[in-house]
Amino acid sequence: MKSMSYNLYAQFHAAFGSHLSDTAIETDDDRRWTFGDLHGQSAQMANWLQSLGLKPGDRVMVQVEKSVPALVFYLACLRAGVVYVPLNTAYQSAELAYFMENAEPSVFVADPSKADSLRELTTRIGVPHLVTLGADGQGSLIEATRQLPTEHAIFEATQNDLAAILYTSGTTGRSKGAQLTHNNLASNALTLHKLWGWKPGDVLVHALPIFHVHGLFVACHCALLNASKMLWMGKFTPRQMLAWLPQATVFMGVPTLYVRLLQEAALTPESCAHMRLFISGSAPLLTETFREWQDRTGHTILERYGMSETAMITSNPYRAEDGPRLGGTVGRPLPGVELRCMSEQGQPCPTGDIGGIEVRGPNVFPGYWRMPEANAKEFTADGWFKTGDVGHINAEGYVTIVGRSKDLIITGGYNVYPAEVEGYINDLPGVAESAVIGCPHADFGEGVVAVVVAQAGAKLDAAELTQAIKSQIAGFKVPKHLFIVDELPRNVMGKVQKKALRETYAKVFAN
Structure with missing residues (x-):
């Protein structure tokens, strides 16, 4: 009997494999990719990675502007079983040197404008391959892969095979590499797909970066699992968003994007009439923004909570029968995810009392890359991850985040x-x-x-x-x-x- 593959890409392909001629992505400069394009081009890139001698578990580091080929390359890494390591485009040379030394990537993909400055760094650190990919979707990566076969045997991943390493933002100290397995990502995506009521015909406006959990692991994963079209913005503009609203059904944004949209007179209940769901995350949503959005659009924003180490942890309800969406809260733990608030003495907090938030579940990462000391510190003896966030849980199970423990x-x-x-x-x-x-x-x-x-x-x-x-x-x-x-x-x-x-x-x- 053939063993089950946990490869995340295999699960995407199972969802969109019968829709290969359908439009998968439409960009703000009027370019289109079908699901067949995503499948064939990711196969070419996966074949290229293997032609370089990369094996499952090898790391590939990427610091590029948002583009559809950049997403395709992520899919190629999943297919080949190599570990995808996306980096914030704002990181500079000293930070990049640390990431390269820590992760030891076999390939570094850079913006063409930064290739010359990075060549000395990658040579000094010993990164074997430096290639380029620009926001326009062109670069030496594309040149190297465009003639390769469009068929590729997807790596049969186990539950514990790594899919990605995400470096934490480093706002409170040196960045740590959060390891995420194929099963971490797949279990979370499947849960969100069901919980948020994805259905045939849904269309997602994609306005987020793709080096981050929200834009890559939440937005893209849900759309791919649903074989949904993505309306793809290179950079967010309220005008483009408003133009796309009549075609779209789902939008995921950070609070800043909602604030910017509220400044547009054209934002009305009529303009949002086709929309099914507005989701906010990555930063706290002000209660004032939550209420103003209700008043202006007739829609209630669904706020959720997650982090690099866990993907999504909680969500406000999607269905009215499951309860109201409460402004100022991040909702309840996702199905299959456990969450508790603990006192400084290591005891569970009574309902409503503030404590340190700890979680466990299939979405929770196995640990930080090459940091056993951090893992020993951040996980409890019974396997709960200490998020570093502080909050409380009300009698209905809704979680409110009051800050980071380091901000106390x-x-x-x-x-x-x-x-x-x-x-x-x-x-x-x-x-x-x-x-x-x-x-x-x-x-x-x-x-x-x-x-x-x-x-x-x-x-x-x-x-x-x-x-x-x-x-x-x-x-x-x-x-x-x-x-x-x-x-x-x-x-x-x-x-x-x-x-x-x-x-x-x-x-x-x-x-």
Whole structure:
């Protein structure tokens, strides 16, 4: 009896194999790929990888702009059983050197504009092959593969074979490589496909980067498993999004994209009438944005929660009979995923109490690449992964994230959770958003500092805001300094970079 293959690509092909002539991807510059194109071109690339002598388990590192051929190359890596290692396009030479030394890739795929500068680095570190792939879908990778056969025998992966390594953002320390198996990714994709009600005829607007969990492992995986067409944006623009809404049924975005769309007068219930589902993730969605989207479109955004090490962990309900979508929460654990909040003493928290979030399930990664010390620290003896996030669970099982454990502020012996204070600040008139951080303080250990962005046209006064907050929360939570700025620093997925803020305001209490 033939053993079952857990290869993720094999599961995609099982879904779209009878739709090979259908359009799989339509781009914002009017190019189209069928599912047959994805299948044949990924076969050519997989054959090329094997012609170089790569074997299952070898690493392939990719730092390129978003393009359909870049997605096809990811599919080729799955087919060949090699480990795909996508990198944020913002990473610079010192970071790249660390990643190469840590992962030891056999191939590095770069943007053509960076090839010359990377050649010395890849030679010095000993990366055997450097090829290029541009945002226009051209480069030496395409030239090397276009004449190769369009048939390829898919690698028969086991549950534990690695599919990808994702390097964490490094916002709180040196990046770690999260290993994800074919089964981690497949189990999560299949769960989301069912939970979010994917059906024939669904069309996804794809507006996210593809070096990240959200854009690659959530958006693309769901569409491929459903044989759904993707409307593909190289770079997000509200105008293109609004033009595509009448054709689409599903959209996945980070909160920043929803904020930008809300600035468009053409966003109306009528413009969204064809849409089935709006999903938000990768950063917290402000309750104000959640409510304004309901008012403007008649749709309720579904917020979910995940991370590089686990793919998706929780989701607000899709079906009304399963409960409401609650703004400010990330919903309940996915089917088959366990989640608990633990006290600092290692005991389960009572309902509603704040604690460290731990998870386990088929989606949870087996550990960090070549970091046994980190694995020993981040996993409990009974196999739960410590996410580093802090939150609480209500009586209905909905999870609320209040921050990262590393963002916790301890001032004068009291714990301050930034998300709680931010919630009060964000509700004040004229406030668009805020970030609360702890900065070194000689007397208290840390002092609470707030950095606030005003709504368009609003004029804020720091002293008045501070006074307003004092009437609502305990004195030890009130910011000792409040700064008004034009914008908060963010990474490419829209997450506020609190590490950067802490560095900016590190000496605010020095005098």
